[in-house]
Amino acid sequence: MLRYIFQRLMGMIVVMAIVVTIVFVIVRVTPGDPAAVMLGPEATQEDITALRSRLGLDQSLGLQYVYYIGQLLQGDLGQSIFLNQPVTSALAERAEPTFFLTLFSIVIACAIALPIGIYAAYRRGSFVDQAATTLAMLAASIPSFWLGLILIQVFAVRFGWFPVSGYGGPGSSFTERMYHLTLPAIALGVVSSALILRFTRASMLDVLGDDFIRTARAKGLGERKVVMKHALKNALIPILTIIGLTAAVLISGAVVTETVFGLPGVGNLVVSAVLRRDYPVIQGALLVIAALYVLINFVIDMLYLLVDPRVRY
Known part of the structure; x- marks a missing residue:
């Protein structure tokens, strides 16, 4: 190991x-x-x-x-030309909205995709399976910024349930800031759930057809135990992989969504830096995003050791 x-x-x-x-x-x-x-x-x-x-x-x-x-x-990413501050400080100030938006979006995506994908695989060929596959294809084809605009129009403008944009004032509580992230997280989570759902369904289908699943059923184990303990555990590696890749993509790809909702995150900072040709900020952001990609993949690899003991050999 x-x-x-x-x-x-x-x-x-x-x-x-x-x-x-x-x-x-x-x-x-x-x-x-x-x-x-x-x-x-x-x-x-x-x-x-x-x-x-x-x-x-x-x-x-x-x-x-x-x-x-x-x-x-030495941890020095350079000095921003237009912000007149170190790039490290500029990225650190904008990291919180992006981090919680990514985390919130992944939670929503997994809450949608995992149970539906597991159940669709278990009921392969049924109406539920076909409906889940159709909805996944539909969600994958919807741009997150377009869905964000629809959510703003319906739930922020028409009903007034959520703020239109922003991340709260300087003295806002954690709860209020998470409240501001609800609509953008839903927009990103729904779109991201499509890929996770498809991979979950495909991985579960591969495992449910194996001999050890038939053996477990022949021994009289309940269906819930067969699916959740035996099948899901053996299907987790590709599911963990796609969740990790989705998280990495969200960190770097939430640029448009942050701009639509006026969130002061890293994506908004990068857009401003590109428009102003602030190359030190662009360089620093690229390196940080690449480092996060590598770190997330490393964490997923470490989770493989917990899920599948064969990896350590």
Whole structure:
């Protein structure tokens, strides 16, 4: 087991090294002078030269890379040009809405997808199974921002049950902030549940047809115990995989939804940084999102050890 964990950690380091190199190269090979692009057409040559010196762009590419790696090892993602603050601080200030939105959305997606997917597999070919498959295809084809706009129109504007946008005031309680996240979490959760439902159904169908399930039934075990204890436990690995990938996608893909609902999250920050050509923020956000992808995959791999003892061998 320790060897398996060590291999996964080494893989994480290699992946992050590749991502860091790609992010570094992309900014440097962008057409035009990055400093001139960030400052805009009205910047003077003196301003451009000063920014190039501040960002280290006047040095050789090799020295820039070494300096960039040294900054990252110290936890320094650079300085935002327009926010005039460290990128790390800017991302940390916007992390809370994105984190809770992702967590809330995953909970909603799993609450919808897992029971329906399990029951649809158990009642394969029935009306429930066909209806679940149809609804999953429908949910997968709906853009989350469009569903968000519909939810705003119905539940916020017409009925007034939820706020239209925002994340509450500076002194808002945790409950009030979660209340503001309800509609965007539902929008993301419903769309994300489609893929989890399909994988849950497919994985359960594979397991329910195995010999050990027939043996368990032949021994007289109840259907609930056969499905929930024997079948579900053996079908969990692909289900955990798709849940982890969905969480990673939500972290990086909630940009439009955060913009629609006016949430001050990381996605909104990235959109603003792209529009203002704030390359340090874009670089930092890409690295953080990539690190979260790798970390989530590592956590899922560790969960494999608990679900399936064969993995550790």
